[in-house]
Amino acid sequence: MIQSFPLVHSDKARLRVQLWLVFFGWTLMVLLLLLWSLNKEDAEMLELARQEAIDNFNKDQAFRVWATTHGGVYVPVTERTQPSPLLNHIPERDLVTPSGRQLTLMNPAYMLRQMMDDYADLYGVRGRITSIKPLNPDNAPDDWERAALESFSRGEKEQFELTDIDGEPYLRLIRPMQTQAGCLKCHHNQGYKVGDVRGGVGISVPMRDYLATAAVQKREISMGLGLIWLAGLSAIGFYAKRSYQRLEERKDYEDQIWQQANFDSLTGLSNRNLFLDRLDHALAYAQRQQTMVALLFIDLDRFKYVNDALGHVTGDQLLQEAARRLRLCVREMDTVSRLGGDEFTVILPAISEGQSVARVAASILNELSRPFDLAAQETHVSASIGITIYPQDGSDSGMLLQHADTAMYQAKEDGRNTYRFFTWEMNREAEGRISMGAALRNAIREKEFLLHYQPIVDIADGQIVGAEALIRWESPGRGRVRPDEFIPVAEESGLIVPIGDWVLQQAALDLKQWDRAGLKMELLSVNVSTVQFQYEGFLEKMADLLKANQHLSSRLFLEITESVFLNEHREPGVRLGVLRQQGIRISIDDFGTGYSSLSYLKRFPVDKIKIDRSFVRDVTTDPEDAALCEAIIAMAHHLGLKVVAEGVETEAQWQFLRKSGCDFAQGFYFSQPLTVGDFTEYLGKHRNMMVVG
Numbered sequence: 143m144i145q146s147f148p149l150v151h152s153d154k155a156r157l158r159v160q161l162w163l164v165f166f167g168w169t170l171m172v173l174l175l176l177l178w179s180l181n182k183e184d185a186e187m188l189e190l191a192r193q194e195a196i197d198n199f200n201k202d203q204a205f206r207v208w209a210t211t212h213g214g215v216y217v218p219v220t221e222r223t224q225p226s227p228l229l230n231h232i233p234e235r236d237l238v239t240p241s242g243r244q245l246t247l248m249n250p251a252y253m254l255r256q257m258m259d260d261y262a263d264l265y266g267v268r269g270r271i272t273s274i275k276p277l278n279p280d281n282a283p284d285d286w287e288r289a290a291l292e293s294f295s296r297g298e299k300e301q302f303e304l305t306d307i308d309g310e311p312y313l314r315l316i317r318p319m320q321t322q323a324g325c326l327k328c329h330h331n332q333g334y335k336v337g338d339v340r341g342g343v344g345i346s347v348p349m350r351d352y353l354a355t356a357a358v359q360k361r362e363i364s365m366g367l368g369l370i371w372l373a374g375l376s377a378i379g380f381y382a383k384r385s386y387q388r389l390e391e392r393k394d395y396e397d398q399i400w401q402q403a404n405f406d407s408l409t410g411l412s413n414r415n416l417f418l419d420r421l422d423h424a425l426a427y428a429q430r431q432q433t434m435v436a437l438l439f440i441d442l443d444r445f446k447y448v449n450d451a452l453g454h455v456t457g458d459q460l461l462q463e464a465a466r467r468l469r470l471c472v473r474e475m476d477t478v479s480r481l482g483g484d485e486f487t488v489i490l491p492a493i494s495e496g497q498s499v500a501r502v503a504a505s506i507l508n509e510l511s512r513p514f515d516l517a518a519q520e521t522h523v524s525a526s527i528g529i530t531i532y533p534q535d536g537s538d539s540g541m542l543l544q545h546a547d548t549a550m551y552q553a554k555e556d557g558r559n560t561y562r563f564f565t566w567e568m569n570r571e572a573e574g575r576i577s578m579g580a581a582l583r584n585a586i587r588e589k590e591f592l593l594h595y596q597p598i599v600d601i602a603d604g605q606i607v608g609a610e611a612l613i614r615w616e617s618p619g620r621g622r623v624r625p626d627e628f629i630p631v632a633e634e635s636g637l638i639v640p641i642g643d644w645v646l647q648q649a650a651l652d653l654k655q656w657d658r659a660g661l662k663m664e665l666l667s668v669n670v671s672t673v674q675f676q677y678e679g680f681l682e683k684m685a686d687l688l689k690a691n692q693h694l695s696s697r698l699f700l701e702i703t704e705s706v707f708l709n710e711h712r713e714p715g716v717r718l719g720v721l722r723q724q725g726i727r728i729s730i731d732d733f734g735t736g737y738s739s740l741s742y743l744k745r746f747p748v749d750k751i752k753i754d755r756s757f758v759r760d761v762t763t764d765p766e767d768a769a770l771c772e773a774i775i776a777m778a779h780h781l782g783l784k785v786v787a788e789g790v791e792t793e794a795q796w797q798f799l800r801k802s803g804c805d806f807a808q809g810f811y812f813s814q815p816l817t818v819g820d821f822t823e824y825l826g827k828h829r830n831m832m833v834v835g
């Protein structure tokens with residue numbers, strides 16, 4: 143089945159995945175940036191603290207080198223600066239100044255330790271000397287320091303760590319302490335040489351302020367990146383909204399296109415495209431399930447009339463209402479379509495017997511023959527339905543549709559407002575019509591037509607006053623073909639226009655010959671098909687004909703049928719008026735058989751009516767036909783029209799018409815239609831003499 147652009151649904155799913163990917167990608171990127179920034183912040187903070195530790199280390203080193211170079215410093219002996227037992231071997235360790243002050247030599251390490259303690263008290267930066275072989279037990283390394291000292295022996299130059307000292311965070315840095323010449327004063331017994339790593343100098347920088355500053359920085363970075371993340375999210379949200387909108391717009395547009403491509407905008411029914419698709423599916427299903435499918439081809443009768451007479455808006459309303467009623471007649475699973483114009487189809491899938499199809503067809507006929515309330519007036523139409531059944535009437539949708547059309551044509555032929563099941567006999571007839579159309583085309587080229595003439599007799603005096611031209615087709619392949627057979631085909635194919643032109647030209651030519659022969663006739667009747675009459679250039683053609691054949695003036699009668707009046711759109715009144723002005727007279731053929739509305743006789747310029755031979759046939763035996771003929775004659779005379787009766791075959795019919803006051807008569811009683819030669823002879827014989835008494 144044709145689907146309504148399922149792509150859009152997968153597009154939506156794809157867009158959703160894309161949006162989630164963008165969301166996760168963006169979040170991940172911001173998180174990584176945050177981590178990197180926080181790490182960088184930590185690294186910078188550590189580097190700053192390390193630098194501070196190195197500065198302190200350098201200062202301590204400078205002092206130690208200075209102190210070692212100068213061999214220690216004499217300081218007054220106080221509680222804090224007692225003589226060092228480590229320097230007992232130096233004779234001048236203790237001195238008394240001339241003023242009696244007692245001084246003692248303080249070794250650089252000891253001094254440095256004290257300075258470091260002071261510095262720690264004042265500024266929080268702690269210093270500590272660590273020895274591999276400590277003389278002072280305070281200088282013994284802890285685990286971390288020992289590991290650092292071992293790494294120095296492998297060539298490392300520095301170790302540092304973040305650690306906790308007395309519950310406070312510190313950066314602890316340690317660098318190697320190398321033996322100076324002055325160091326040997328105290329450490330001469332330990333086997334060190336100048337340049338040997340003897341221990342390390344550690345500096346511990348308090349991290350509280352650094353951490354506080356870094357925390358502020360990190361918070362700011364986090365907030366900044368958080369804001370950037372949110373801005374990104376709103377951009378993604380905006381993009382998502384726009385993308386969904388665009389998808390919706392595209393879907394709406396595609397739905398619209400799909401609707402236009404598959405549905406009839408006037409009735410909302412599926413159109414030919416969708417109809418064929420549904421039919422193909424129904425056939426495929428039926429083939430698999432071994433069931434049948436019925437196809438109903440429905441054509442509204444008289445739609446053209448309603449459309450032309452009441453206007454296109456009303457015609458559209460009729461189609462809409464017809465579509466609504468059709469839907470009421472079928473099941474949910476059935477498909478009602480409009481192929482165009484007033485042609486509808488119904489697919490009945492999965493049927494098991496023809497009876498149910500006939501029931502649906504009857505119900506459709508019933509629905510469509512109910513009056514339509516259109517343009518504030520009740521309008522009656524009906525329908526002709528052709529039915530084909532798969533698989534017996536065709537194996538594919540094209541064949542089934544063509545055969546349903548053929549059956550519908552047959553329903554029309556059989557009087558409309560009915561349904562017909564397709565038969566292969568019908569098909570042969572349809573094929574016959576097609577091949578006849580081709581043969582007619584050839585007949586026009588090969589000039590296979592001729593005219594016969596039937597005399598028209600004035601009932602008052604029995605004189606022959608004129609003739610009716612009747613076409614004949616002498617086909618080399620088909621023999622003589624009756625006009626009843628080929629004129630409908632010619633009308634259907636439009637070939638009636640060139641054929642009708644030829645009839646008029648030929649009749650004008652024949653009349654001229656009779657005029658020249660002195661066989662003057664008052665009138666010449668020529669049949670004009672409604673299709674020919676309504677043809678666009680008909681009036682111009684008639685004007686040209688009359689210009690070229692002035693002998694036709696006031697003598698040419700065009701025999702039209704009442705169906706001419708039905709097409710208001712073609713303005714029959716105006717056309718007939720123009721013809722009348724040109725000197726052409728109008729006769730209504732087959733009067734009483736069609737849609738006879740007496741108002742036509744009043745509304746349109748008409749000269750003569752011709753009572754159909756079906757009424758004339760039984761005038762002497764059927765009182766109703768007799769009454770009808772009398773009424774037609776009286777009414778026509780009342781309206782100032784002449785009356786001709788056709789199909790007069792007997793003396794009794796002739797007498798009846800004479801008594802009823804009919805003006806003219808035609809029929810086998812006088813003569814069959816004759817060839818031009820025979821008719822000329824006939825005219826010569828009967829000229830100036832009454833045909834009957």
Ligand SMILES: Nc1nc2c(ncn2[C@@H]2O[C@H](COP(=O)(O)O[C@H]3[C@@H](O)[C@H](n4cnc5c(=O)[nH]c(N)nc54)O[C@@H]3COP(=O)(O)O)[C@@H](O)[C@H]2O)c(=O)[nH]1
Nearest residue numbers: 612613625626645669670671731788789790791809810815
């Ligand atoms: N558009 C055109 N239509 C034409 C033309 N020529 C003929 N026709 C129409 O074809 C129909 C059949 O015509 P046809 O077979 O020629 O039959 C005509 C007569 O032969 C027949 N007729 C005449 N008298 C009698 C009779 O006493 N009994 C009887 N059973 N038949 C008789 O009637 C036909 C004439 O009919 P009408 O035209 O209604 O006078 C027919 O409808 C023709 O109109 C053409 O050139 N163009």
